[in-house]
């Protein structure tokens with residue numbers, strides 16, 4: 001197997017091993033780590049028929065994490081994809097109204113972030129050992145609601161780590177907030193900021209780029225890393241379930257060998273859909289990648305026009321985990337589409353930071369033609385959740401609703417009949433109020449979200465997940481808040 005090394009999308013760092021890239025999270029020049037080449041699957045999907053999720057995870061991840069031994073990687077995989085998931089299948093496919101919903105929410109925090117964040121702490125610990133890193137690793141994370149909880153659940157009480165999560169105080173669902181505020185673990189901290197997700201993410205990136213602060217922390221025995229999808233250790237495990245879904249479709253006779261499928265992904269930071277793209281580049285038969293946005297449709301506009309422009313109103317929607325105007329992982333697609341031109345990528349990212357926008361050449365757009373943007377307004381989203389439920393009895397959450405709606409509109413407009421996998425990114429129980437409002441078509445007013453649990457259980461026929469059952473009674477353990485300007489001071493204070 002050829003060794004894979006990682007370089008920054010901005011050119012300032014080259015030749016990092018996978019374990020070094022995972023440990024660092026973000027490259028020193030503020031760029032994102034990318035593999036110097038995208039490896040091809042060395043075993044065909046047809047040959048993977050009959051394999052378990054763990055076995056497929058190994059076949060995919062070994063191609064990227066080439067400095068991990070077989071034992072190391074297999075043990076990380078075994079510790080991650082175990083009974084924390086409520087189904088042996090780990091990521092089951094549900095067929096409804098002609099599409100395949102890939103349920104990525106069977107982990108401990110019932111959102112797709114669990115798929116990567118159940119393994120990241122293990123990859124991180126092995127990486128620290130390999131590189132003889134003796135500092136405490138401090139995971140700094142910005143969250144639009146789901147990453148924070150999933151990362152804390154993964155890192156809670158993991159020796160040699162601390163984790164600090166920043167979330168938009170008024171930008172997450174009640175369930176999401178309670179999940180975070182009740183998090184146990186001596187090494188976990190949660191901070192609500194008076195700003196939106198972009199503010200949180202910018203603040204975290206600024207801290208990563210602060211060399212002086214890094215030195216100061218190093219002197220105190222700390223090294224920063226990231227659990228956001230800017231970390232390559234998040235991205236690689238996300239490739240797995242697309243390969244897995246394809247293999248299962250093949251196994252169940254839903255598609256033939258080599259048949260192309262389309263994939264629709266409800267998108268925010270562009271991490272999940274980028275993983276699907278990497279799966280395609282590795283040789284998985286995939287046609288179109290439908291990038292579904294909510295009312296914050298900066299990506300839709302980008303794929304239509306080639307202009308990325310974040311200068312617009314930030315809209316709080318019923319799919320809060322997609323309320324993002326600066327999609328970090330798009331930088332990786334920019335880099336790939338420019339022929340791995342780090343200078344070009346740096347220039348475009350500087351323009352985004354300075355002017356708030358950039359535009360790409362037609363040649364680069366050509367290279368992105370696997371992608372197609374779509375969006376669903378809040379009303380369209382609710383209507384789709386209701387329509388699908390009325391027709392099939394299958395209940396989806398508000399993020400999956402955006403993807404489902406975008407897929408239906410696309411299929412109608414184009415007549416494309418390609419079998420389609422829709423990434424189903426959260427359990428409807430995580431967004432009780434919005435989902436029940438969508439299904440019933442009536443406002444639930446100021447009613448306590450938790451009072452809707454029995455109704456959702458009756459409507460969906462899905463038992464209340466463990467993650468929800470004990471939440472209401474759980475003790476609040478965190479109450480820190482700060483302004484976006486004070487994030488660095490807050491980190492310093494927490495680490496006192």
Ligand SMILES: *Cc1c(COP(=O)(O)O)cnc(C)c1O
Pocket residue numbers: 111112113146147229266267268269270271272273321322399425426
């Ligand atoms: C994070 C998240 C998304 C967006 O995923 P990206 O990788 O940021 O594009 C969509 N849905 C849910 C439920 C999420 O938690």
